[in-house]
Amino acid sequence: MFPFLTVMVALPVAGAGLLWALPASARSRAREVALAVTAVELVLAAVLVVQFDTATAGAFQFSETHAWIPQIGASWALGVNGIGLLMILLAALLTPLVIIAGWRDDASSPDRRRHYLALVLLSQAFMMGIFAARDVFLFYVLFEAMLIPLYFLIGSFGGAQRRYAAVKFLLFSLAGGLIMLVGVVALYFQGPGGEQAFLTDNLTGLTLSTTTERLLFVSFFVAFAIKAPMVPVHTWLPTVAETARPGTTALLVAVLDKIGTFGMLTLAVTLFPNAARWAAPVIIVLAVISVIYGAILAIGQQNMLRLVSFTSVSHFGIMILGIFAFTQTSIEGAAFYMFNHGLSTGALFLVVGFLIARHGSADVSDYGGLQRVVPVFAGTFLIIGLSALALPGLSPFVSEIMVLVGAFEVAGVAVIIAAIVVVLAALYVLLTYQKVFTGPVREGREDTPELSLRERLVLWPLIALMLILGFGPGLAIDTIREPSQDIVAVVAEEAGQ
Amino acid sequence: MTFTTPAIEWAPTAPFIVVLGAAALAILVEAIVRTPATRRLVQLILSLVALLAALGLVIVQWAMLKGAGTVVLEGMLTVDRQSLAWQAVLLVSGLLGTLLFAARTRAGEEAFASLGAASPGSTEETLARRKGLQVTEVFPLALFAVGGMMLFTSVTDLIFLFVALEVFSLPLYILVALARRRRLLSHEGALKYFLLGAFSSAVFLFGAALLYGATGTTAFAGVGTGIVGASGLDPIILTGAVFVVVGLLFKLGAVPFHSWTPDAYQGAPTPVTAFMGAATKAAAAAALIRVLYVALHPLAWELSWLIWVTAIASMLLGTVVALVQTEIKRMLAYSSIAHAGFILVALAGLPDQAVWALPFYLFVYGLATLGAFAVITQVRERGEDGTVLGEATRLGQWAGLGRRSPWLAGAMALFLLSFAGIPLTAGFVGKFVAFGAAISEGGWPLVLIAVIASAAAAFFYVRLVVLMFLTDVPEDQEDAIAIDYSPLARVVVIVTAVAIVLLGVVPGPVLAAFENAGVLLIGAAG
Structure with missing residues (x-):
């Protein structure tokens, strides 16, 4: 069988190598090369989706297993179940959009542009590998090595504080x-x-002593909690979001941070189910704190990039709540939310990025009354903002409701508290919209350019996808039902012993 | 009293004979060949040929070796796969080190003083420099050091171990003192290294004498059985064992026996630092393994506190002090102290896996060390008149190196990431197998401390990466730094960088070879 997943990992690496090896005469074509690579990647992802057998979505498909370092028991083992498939699709979808969104960046320095794009491609390769890894060692290696391209993406490109943020x-x-x-x-x-x-x-399904299992669970969970920024280890995210390029942050929050929740689902919970049940109450409390605390901080932000990053802390709280409630509906909701949040937050970072590209400021107070100047921009911003507050009709709504309903039967109080976020979300989205787009036009903002064709090409597909999945969530849920069932079964079975 | 001449098995001893014989021959070359330029060339070729021949012999022996290995020279020496693996590691370090020794700047300047005996700043020195004198003795000295280290890894007798220790230590003391620039610093480092080294040799010898007194033999296997059989001699045995181990820990550079490291690393000519950093640690770790696993194995429990305490102290002190260094060679010296701690972590509880994990760990550590110092030789200060001066070792001077020379800075970043143990570099695989060894014997608290130290250590490695890539060259410093180009040093950088990546991504075959080396042949009690 054609080794789809290995090719999907290798292709962006080859693309990055190609960008670095481009002869001086062809360097102005770096964007086209990068876009072509990610387009092929997207096509491959689409083929995966088409060929994926939803009837056995719980099993790993497109599996490949090769000996890698047999001396320490490590294999190059790839394969996706329904959840991994959605994540790979998300990564394949967002990367080209981020490249298109940053099409005009670095116009003065083709060399910097080339490095940036090569690093983006490298990151994509790592994402593909991590979401497809069926080997704990491989997962770990990619999980850590991915830090290198990200470190340079944050540290070399972005605002004044970028070195501090990268470190x-x-x-x-x-x-x-x-x-x-x-x-x-x-x-x-x-x-x-x-x-x-x-x-x-x-x-x-190993039989571990209680203490060993708990220690192992904690060692895995801490790493994932940092990645999926969860209170109290979330503080790196606002710093990074504020200084890195919006495109970088979009990739980081929309896709890479999902590795945290993905790892919780596929490794921490699956490998150590008893310990996961043992830790669930504490984690749920922390998750609820993340939900509320993130939302409250978001309301207080002046900087829109920081604001969006805090909304993500809040949303990740909901996903984690869903995972550790261990009901069929809540886990399905969490997995579905991982995908939807990628669409919604990715779009949100990008649209804020477009605004910043126009006037060079991320500060809410620097704007006002823009809806009269750029109505299409305002409308697009509003829809994306509404997706972040989980408006019915858009797909994040479906997943958020699934998590809250699914978790209610086991953690009623937590859900009731977490549900306050619906109100808070409305505040941070609508207040921001009000300040930026309504009221009298702020001086110096009268000639703000309207959303260009390129920018529409980036944002509207994401909105379309959220609408489609909002009205027909079954398309995605079909692929995650079985994997979720398996996880619920593992946790329940262990508890029954 | 009759004296019986020992039977000498020539085949297993061939690599030692080749290297030490070539060293002796090279001393003669010093006397015969008068022109410095020719002499340098002859010495370089002789050294490389000898080291390559020895490496070839080691590989042939590895391929031909049946069973566990051979005990030669009446039990003085054991040539098993473990010993062959270490010999290969040391020979590779020796080869790359020799290339660095021979590297010259674009202006033809060497790393070594023109006349070692001339006092710094004297007329003699100026004259020697003007006449183009060269200290080509560095090549035979390096050969002696490599030969001594190779013996050090294979010796199974306490007296002979001491001889090997001195054979490789004395040349190193001299080499450290031979820096061309900042000679006082170099002398200071060498003197400290020598005094503390002599002291530790004495401690080692005292320990060996006590063990001999208690067990009646100096052979490792005999000491091992003697310790089990002895009764009522615990104080002597324990003191002897601790002293012997301390003598080796000194060479390893573990806290609290580390204080020579920063000065010797900083003062020594950078090629010597590279070679010493890579090879001394390997030799010390090899001897430590043999002593701990063969001679002192019955005392494993009693000595474990020593391993734990020195491991923790080395990791913490090395990491914390490295954080505040502003001189790159000193920073790497403290990082080497932290690495001595990581090496000791693997030895906690004397797990079986450490016997093959450590040769691999030190192999990749040595490669990264040689590579990193080779890069340092290439980054130099530029004088007001445009001449290229000594190495730019203040951290601040490395700002913006990524702009000046992306490949060199990239290679340096790679070596630093390997030190930090980031996946897909060889350093990660090394750390993984070393920590795995510790955990297999229940040393997980030690490993936890080790990873916390690694995270803190990453901070200062990354600080240099930040300086190189994310910081701009200071406004008025545009011309203060010159990137030198020495083909030999570049070869070392390329070879080590490629090896670090290959061993990080596909370590399988090499790891398999080292795994075979994880057997210690315990010779019959001599």
Whole structure:
């Protein structure tokens, strides 16, 4: 069978190499090369989706297993179930859009543009690999190595504080990752050993002593909680969002941070179900705090990039709440939300980025009355904003409701508190819209350009997708039902013992 | 008293004979060949040929070796796969180190003083420099050091271990003192290294004498059985064991026996620092393994506190002090202290896996060390009149190196990431197997401290990366730094960088070879 997933990992790496190797005469074509690579990647992802057999969505499909470092039990093992498929689709979809959104960046320096695009492609390769990894060692290696391109994406391109932001990001992530490393090494000695010791299949359903399992769970969970920024380890995100390019942040929050929740679902909970149940109450409390705290801080932000990043902290709280409620509906909702949040927040960062590109300021108070000048821009912004507050008809609504309804039966109080976010979300979205787009036109903002064709091409497909999935969520939910069932079954079965 | 001549097995001892013989021959070359330029060339070729021949012999032996290995020279020396693996590691370090020794700047300047005996700043020195004198003795000295280290990894007798220790230490003391620039600093480093080294040798020798007194033998295997059999001699045995281990920990550069490291690293000519950093640690770790696993194995539990305490102290002190360094060679010196801690982590509880994990760890650590110092030789200060001066070792001077020379800065970043243990570099695989060894014997608290130290260590490695890539060249400093071009140093950088990436991405075959080396042959009690 054609090794789809390996090709999807290798292609962006080759693309990045090509960009760095471009002869001086062809360097002005870097954007076209990068876009072509990501377009092929998107086509491959589409083929995956078409060929994916939803009847057995819980099983890994397109599986490949090759010996990699047999001495330490590591394999190059890829494969996707329904959840991984959605994440890969999201990564394949957003990367080209981010490249189109930044089409005019670095106009003065083709060299910087080339480096930026190469780093974006490298990041994409890591995302593909991580969402498809079926081997804990491989997952870990990619999880950590991904920090390098991201570090340079944040540190080399962006605002004045970018070096500080990059180092903060790296140290937070490394601290989590290295603690996870202890868990990964220790897991090897708990598993069956041998040349395929790290395959997730060989590590599920181990009989572990209670203490070992809990320690292992914590070592994995901390790394994922940092990645999916969860209170109290979320503080790197606003710093990064404020200084990095909106395109970088869109990729980071919309796709890369999902590795945190993805890892919780496919590794932390699946491998250590008893410990996950043991930790669930604490995690749910932290998740609810994230939901409320993130939303309240978002309301107080003047900087729109910081604002959007805090809304994400809030949304990640909902996903984590859904995961650790361990009901069929809540886990389905969380997995679906991971996809929808990617669309919604990705679009939100990009649209804010377009606004910043026009006037060079992310400050809400620098704008006003724009809806009279640029009605289409305002409308697009409003729809994307409404998707962030989970307006019915848009897909985030479906997933948020699924999480809240699904979690209600097991964690009623938590859900009631978390539901306050619906009101808070309305505040942070509508207040921002009001300040930026309504009222009298602010001086100097009269000649703001309307949304260009290129920008529409970036945003409208995302909106269309949210509408389609908002009215027909079954399209996506069909692929995540079985994997969610499996996770619920693993947790329930272990508890029954 | 009759004296019986020992039977000498020539084949297993061939690599040692080649390297040490070539060193002796090279001393003769010093006396015969008068023209400095020719002498340098002859010495370089002789060294490289000898090291390559020895490496070839080691590989042939590895391929031919049946069973566990051979005990040669009446039990003085054990040539097993473990010993061959270490010899190969040391020979690779020696080869790359020799290339760096021979590297010259574009203006033809060497790394070594023109006349080692001339006092710094004297007329003699100026004259020697003007006459174009060269200290080509560095090549035989390096060969002696490599030969001594190779012996050090294979010796299974405490007396012979001491001889090997001195054979490789004495040349290093001299090499450290031979820097061409900042000679006083170099002398200071060498003197400290020598005094503390002599002191630690004495401690080692005292320990060996105590062990001999308690067990009646100096052979490792005999000491091991003697310790088990001895009764009522615990104080002597324990003191002896601790002293012997301390002597080795000194060479490893573990806290609290580390204080020579920063000065020696900073003062030594950078090629010497590179070679010393890579090879001494490997030799020390090899001897430590043999002593701990063979001679002192019955004391594993008693000595474990020593390993734990020095490991923790090395990791913490190395990391914390490296954070505040402003001199790049000192920073790497403290990082090497932290790495000594990581090496000791793998030895906690004496797990089986450490016996093959450590050779691999030190192999990749040595490659990164050689590469990093090779890069340092290429970044130089430029004088007001445009001449290229000494190495720019203040951290601030590295600002914007990524603009000046992206490939060199990229290679340096790669070596730093390997030190930090970031995945897809060889350093990660090394750390993974070393930490795995520790966890297999329940050393996970130690590993937890090690990863926290790694996270903190990443901060200062990354600080240099930030300086190189994310900081602009200061306004008035545009011409203050010159990127030198020395083909030999560049070769070292390329070879090590490629090896670090390859061993990070597909370490399988090499790891398999090292895994085979994880067997110690315990010779019959001599």
